[in-house]
Amino acid sequence: MAETLDVRGEICPYPMMRTVTALKKLSGEELTLCVVTDHAPALDTIPTQAARLGFRTEIEESGGSEWRLVLTRMEEEEGA
């Protein structure tokens, strides 16, 4: 079960900042982090910040102005 970070209600730029902090804390064996956000600008910034830390982002729209971002650690060969 992947860890989930709920940053709903947060003001800018905490959704991105807390995602970056959580990704840095993720231990080596953990492959994915789910982020639940209602802050649309985070959809533009999180993929870049995640990629710089070696994670790929998939965005799922859950409706009602909420999104679920699945960040998966990239393998070495497809890494940054």
Place this chain on the structure above:
Amino acid sequence: MEPQLVKNVTYATMAWAAGGLIYAATHRVDTQFAMYWAFGLGFGFVLQRGRFCFASAFRDLFLLGHGRNMKGVLVGLAVGSIGFGLVMSRQVPMTFLGILPPSANVLPVGVHTALGGVLFGVGMVLAGGCVSGNLYRMGEGYVASWVAFAGLMGGLLASAFTWNWWWDNGISTAPVYWLPTWLGHPGALVVTLLALAAVFVGVLVIEHRAGMVVPRTPRNPVAAETVGAELRSVARTVFVDGWAIIPAGAVLGGLNVLLFTAQEPWGFTGEVSRWSIAAASLVNLAPPALDGVANLPGCVFVPSDGSFFNHMLFLVVGMWFGSFAGALGAGEFKVRIPKRRARYAQSLGGGVLMGYGAGIGMGCTIGAFFSAIPSLAVNGWVFALFLGAGAWIGTQMIQRIQ
């Protein structure tokens, strides 16, 4: 259509119909009210669709090494400069005579510009948005933005109480620099565009030093087989998908040129100060008569004249409403309540700092920056420089308030 989409389209249609009715009603009273209402709707809609944020334009360069918003701002400034330059060249053909364009945001430059910029910069990063940013987020349902707006009104009032000191000790004797006086119209425009291009290159350098930038993945293109399908695709691009930042910046710059052509540059903290002063007057806390404000252009304080409606009121409320309607159509309206108490204090304090800074700086990121650089005025660049410095300080602060 999916049920969610049907719901969004219904709500948005109702909101736009209400916006149209308000336009028609105000048009019967005063055509200027109606025009400012329409501009407000346009600005608010584009800000919301582009997720266009001046605070993150500065902040994200320092915090994330990400230049998305700053690129949009630079494009908007370039479009604005060309349009403003053209209008001003008609208003003041003989620049060497030392005449200034009557309505452009060419303002006295001094310590007040620098301090106003720094305070505004710190405030907008703490509050998570500048004045326009908080206005459109109020329309999207961000509760913290309403708190920031209340702080802004308080800060403007505090600033009004100290205005006469600033006026006597600086603003009244401060120099006013308009680039066309020295360089002529074409020279001033070329220098401004080159400077904007140089900043654009700087943004790219910052991004590439920080690492890669992942572009937003566009929606899967589906070949439209009928005109109807094509139209639906266009409507989706405009009303549902978030806009890319460059077109958003270009449209905002273009709207600013249109408003300047019709009347005056985009800006509204002067109007918000009128609300603050009027509210304070109700409880007998009105600031003293403000020296010199009647002869200054831009977003300088507007003393309350006792009337409720003003054309600028329709611009400010229109921006909020345009964003609200845009958010409904995109399914992005939601009441967002911060869980952490610190966020309310941050929003309020950031709002107060922005209000004080906008008071002495004679404008916010719009009036003193987004409309001032296109006015080919030195004060716009000075304000921008210190806005950046303030945003850097603010970025250090928010990283300590997790």
